[in-house]
Amino acid sequence: MRFERRADVSVPALLVAPLAAVLVSLALCAGLILAAGVSPLTAYAEMLRGAYGSRLAVTETFTRASPLILTGLAAAVAFRARLWNIGGEGQLYMGALVTAGLGHSMMSGLPAPLAVALLMTASMAAGAALLAGPALLRLRFGVDEVVTTLLMNFIVILFVGLMVEGPLKDPMAFGWPQSVPVAAGLRLPDLVPRSRLHVGLVVALLAVAVVWVVQMRTVFGAESRAAGLNPRAAAFAGVPMGRTLMLVACLSGGLAGLAGSIEVLGPTGYVTTNLSPGFGYAGIVVAMLAALHPVGVVGAAVFVATVFVGADAMSRATGVPSFIADVIMSVSLLSMLTALLFTTYRVRR
Amino acid sequence: MSEAIEILTSASLWAAVLRIATPLIFGVLGALLCERAGVLNLGIEGIMTAGAMVGWLAVYWGADLWTGLLLAVMAGMLTGLLHALLTVSLGLSQHVSGLGITLFASALSYYLYRLWVVVGDLPPTITAFTPLHIPVLSDLPFVGEVLFSQMAPTYLALVSVGVVAWVLARTPLGLALRMTGENPHAVEAQGLNPLALRIGAVVAGSGLMALGGAFLTMATFNSFFPSLVQGRGWICIALVIFASWRPGKALLGALLFAFFDAFQLRLQTVVDGVPYQLFLMAPFVLSIVALVLVARRARVPEALMQPYRRGER
Numbered sequence: 001m002r003f004e005r006r007a008d009v010s011v012p013a014l015l016v017a018p019l020a021a022v023l024v025s026l027a028l029c030a031g032l033i034l035a036a037g038v039s040p041l042t043a044y045a046e047m048l049r050g051a052y053g054s055r056l057a058v059t060e061t062f063t064r065a066s067p068l069i070l071t072g073l074a075a076a077v078a079f080r081a082r083l084w085n086i087g088g089e090g091q092l093y094m095g096a097l098v099t100a101g102l103g104h105s106m107m108s109g110l111p112a113p114l115a116v117a118l119l120m121t122a123s124m125a126a127g128a129a130l131l132a133g134p135a136l137l138r139l140r141f142g143v144d145e146v147v148t149t150l151l152m153n154f155i156v157i158l159f160v161g162l163m164v165e166g167p168l169k170d171p172m173a174f175g176w177p178q179s180v181p182v183a184a185g186l187r188l189p190d191l192v193p194r195s196r197l198h199v200g201l202v203v204a205l206l207a208v209a210v211v212w213v214v215q216m217r218t219v220f221g222a223e224s225r226a227a228g229l230n231p232r233a234a235a236f237a238g239v240p241m242g243r244t245l246m247l248v249a250c251l252s253g254g255l256a257g258l259a260g261s262i263e264v265l266g267p268t269g270y271v272t273t274n275l276s277p278g279f280g281y282a283g284i285v286v287a288m289l290a291a292l293h294p295v296g297v298v299g300a301a302v303f304v305a306t307v308f309v310g311a312d313a314m315s316r317a318t319g320v321p322s323f324i325a326d327v328i329m330s331v332s333l334l335s336m337l338t339a340l341l342f343t344t345y346r347v348r349r
Numbered sequence: 350m351s352e353a354i355e356i357l358t359s360a361s362l363w364a365a366v367l368r369i370a371t372p373l374i375f376g377v378l379g380a381l382l383c384e385r386a387g388v389l390n391l392g393i394e395g396i397m398t399a400g401a402m403v404g405w406l407a408v409y410w411g412a413d414l415w416t417g418l419l420l421a422v423m424a425g426m427l428t429g430l431l432h433a434l435l436t437v438s439l440g441l442s443q444h445v446s447g448l449g450i451t452l453f454a455s456a457l458s459y460y461l462y463r464l465w466v467v468v469g470d471l472p473p474t475i476t477a478f479t480p481l482h483i484p485v486l487s488d489l490p491f492v493g494e495v496l497f498s499q500m501a502p503t504y505l506a507l508v509s510v511g512v513v514a515w516v517l518a519r520t521p522l523g524l525a526l527r528m529t530g531e532n533p534h535a536v537e538a539q540g541l542n543p544l545a546l547r548i549g550a551v552v553a554g555s556g557l558m559a560l561g562g563a564f565l566t567m568a569t570f571n572s573f574f575p576s577l578v579q580g581r582g583w584i585c586i587a588l589v590i591f592a593s594w595r596p597g598k599a600l601l602g603a604l605l606f607a608f609f610d611a612f613q614l615r616l617q618t619v620v621d622g623v624p625y626q627l628f629l630m631a632p633f634v635l636s637i638v639a640l641v642l643v644a645r646r647a648r649v650p651e652a653l654m655q656p657y658r659r660g661e662r
Contacts (some may be wrong), residue, residue, distance in 0.1 A: 003658060032457075037463055043442065093570050137637075141644040144590070146444060148640065150583045151633045155586070158633075162626040284448060321463035326456030333449040334431075337441050 003345040013343040018296070021335035022303065027330050036320045043314055043324075050313020051306040057313070059195035063267055064303035065298075067092070067276070069204040070259035071283025072290060072297040073211055074127075078252035080215070080292050081224040082231065083135065083245055087149030088256040090156035090278025091130045093271075095123035095260030096158055100271045101168055103182030112185050119186065120203070120261045127257020128148050128250040130156065135249035137305045153280065155215045170270065179271040188265045188344070198264030205298070207255060212294040214251075224248050256280060277308070285333045290338065302328055352619045361415040362611055367499055370607035371568070372397070375504040375590065376560030376585035377599045379514050381555040382428075384589055385517060386550030387530040392432045392446025394582030395454030395556050400425045400559025402458035405504040405566035405573045406465065408475045412427050418502065418563055423561020424551045425530035433551040438542055440656030451582070459575050478502060500568050502560070507600075509557065526550055529652035533657040539571050558582070580633065581649040587636040593647050602639075609635060 030040035051061045062274055066283030071088045078085035085091075099119045107115035134148040138263040161177065164170075188198040215221035223244045226234040235241050259279060264271060289303065311325035372635055376393060383390040390396075392462055406423030408414060428450060435446040466473065478500040479489070486497040517523040529536050533543035561581070566573045588606065593596035613628045 032460060076566060079445075086448065135645075137641060141641050142647075143637075143640045143644045147583060147587050147590070148637055151580070151587065153638050154580045154583075154633045155630050158626040158630045162624045165626075166624060241472050265571075281448075281452065285452070288445060323456055323460040323463055326452065327460050330449055330452035330456050334435065334446070337435065337449060338439060339443055341439055341441060 004348045009343050010281055013293050017339040021339045022331050024335040025328055025331040028185045029318055033320055038320050039319045043318055043320055046317045047310030047313040057065055059192050059197035061305050061309045062201055064309050065195045065301045066201045066204045067263050067279045068286055068304055069298055070255050071279045072286025072301050074252045074255035075283045075287035076292045076297055081228045081248040083248050084146045084147055085252050086214045086281045090153040090254045091127035091256035092260040092276055092280050093156050093160050094126045095257030096264045096271045096275055098126040099261040099264045100179040100182055103186050104180040115159035115255055123257045123261035124214035127253040131249045131253030135246055146241040178179055181270045196267045198266035200266040203262055208294050211300055218317035281321050285329050288333055288336050356615045360491045360519030363495040365611040366607045367503055369610050370603045371503045371506045372564045373603040374563035375557050377588040377603050380557050380585050380589045381599055382554035383551050384528050384653055385530045386547045388436055388551050389443045389503045389654050390548055392450030394578055395451035396428050396555050396558040397562030397578045397582050399428050399454040399560030401566040402462055404574050406565030410588040421559045421563035422556040427554040429552045429555020430590055433548040437547045443654050462573055472574045477571040478568040481532055502564050510596050510600045512647055530652055533652055584636050587640055590647055591639045
């Protein structure tokens with residue numbers, strides 16, 4: 001058996017790949033659900049009901065999807081240019097911390113929309129700066145950014161812990177380690193009344209549109225894709241590799257920082273060290289399921305959100321541990337990776 | 350200042366260095382073995398988690414400690430085989446596959462733990478490894494406590510360094526393995542199978558990583574809980590680079606690292622007014638600094654992260 005490269009990748013194959021990956025993943029995880037003594041069909045039905053069974057459930061799923069769209073986009077943009085940004089989690093926390101810190105009191109006096117825009121920009125700048133460091137280390141010293149961005153995640157979360165127990169600690173929180181809240185007037189308005197779904201979803205979708213336009217319609221977008229497809233050829237063709245990589249890093253880090261900002265401005269209002277249930281890491285899965293396409297990120301983020309929100313409800317109803325959501329997500333990633341191989345290669349005997 | 354000197358001259362600090370270094374030694378050796386054959390194994394964090402969970406669970410269910418370690422190794426090798434199939438046989442992105450393996454192995458470990466173990470207010474514990482008492486040697490002043498009163502797996506880790514170094518440097522298998530990491534085409538030309546060599550190296554390396562994880566639950570914490578590996582795997586990946594892919598230097602790196610960790614733990618108790626998070630950050634900051642210092646001089650295996658496909662250049 002050997003692999004032979006296909007002449008070109010067909011679009012239908014790219015659409016089928018994630019569906020196949022998700023189905024394979026659900027089939028494999030059925031065995032684990034059986035091991036818990038629960039019928040997989042019942043469990044999956046409960047998951048669907050948990051994620052879409054009521055108005056509240058639907059809004060909860062889309063609330064969960066909003067930051068995932070942004071972290072997924074962050075990973076997709078970086079991976080496209082072969083910048084391995086695994087630090088989405090840290091960049092998200094940095095963005096969240098900046099929004100909470102500045103949004104507590106420093107923005108008073110400004111009109112709310114302007115203040116919110118400033119907060120988001122500041123959070124994006126913080127996320128961008130956090131990834132610019134590892135990108136610069138790679139360019140200047142050849143330090144692998146996978147390791148540095150991974151290590152940064154731990155540093156940033158400890159830093160958040162330090163801030164919420166120290167300078168940014170909320171004195172009104174009965175000793176709980178949480179940050180001061182953002183001013184009430186700056187919280188994002190709800191999209192659906194009496195739910196947690198907020199305008200952050202619109203912000204995330206706007207970001208998708210902007211990234212799509214940038215990638216497909218600008219010189220920088222073309223250069224960043226070229227840098228990912230074949231770095232040597234791109235450099236030879238005159239793509240300024242260093243500059244392109246730094247810009248990609250700023251875009252990617254900024255998107256992850258924005259995810260943190262909308263979490264604080266939207267559902268939570270303050271920062272804790274467990275603000276994110278792994279949104280940064282899940283963003284990598286989202287990006288891969290989307291085959292790194294910005295529009296595909298939306299669908300993939302909704303899928304991952306469905307699994308997580310659904311699994312919580314299913315776990316309460318059936319007793320299957322809710323860690324099944326993490327298993328489904330990781331198996332989808334591995335299946336998708338395998339499926340992508342068959343879109344670029346064919347098997348020959 | 351006098352406190353720092355007092356800490357530095359205490360035997361308990363140096364005993365702790367070896368203890369803290371043990372999981373790192375296993376992990377860094379495992380990662381080194383994979384990378385010398387040309388495969389980056391970012392599954393390490395998950396493989397350590399799987400080893401930690403399987404070893405602990407076996408003992409919790411009545412197996413003896415050594416059987417537990419053996420089962421942990423087998424779990425690690427099985428997970429490693431999956432990474433090898435994806436990255437070597439199918440030639441998929443080693444970055445993404447490795448992260449996928451980490452997510453998968455950790456999630457599966459947590460899932461099965463929750464499924465099979467009833468957790469009350471505190472996670473249940475097992476009777477873990479205890480420090481050995483070697484007649485005469487353990488009773489020596491200072492060195493007795495530092496070198497001769499460790500737990501058995503610590504000695505196993507030190508022996509493994511020697512074995513891995515010897516195999517890599519002095520055996521035909523080691524030569525073939527290193528060549529696979531530098532130039533798999535040359536290996537093929539010699540009539541050897543670079544794919545089989547890579548798969549073997551990843552499986553063996555993953556077994557070592559799992560031992561490191563198992564040490565955490567079977568000697569350090571005595572219990573299993575989510576996120577107990579806490580980035581130790583990623584630190585091992587950094588240590589491999591720091592060690593320029595040499596087993597001896599890897600041991601040195603792990604010991605140096607463990608020294609700083611043990612030192613900061615003791616310093617925390619005597620220094621007031623410094624947030625404890627700063628101490629916890631130190632190992633991660635240190636890893637990044639170490640990477641920057643050595644990156645320019647590092648001799649990366651030529652074919653690291655390059656999938657090998659027969660008949661494709």
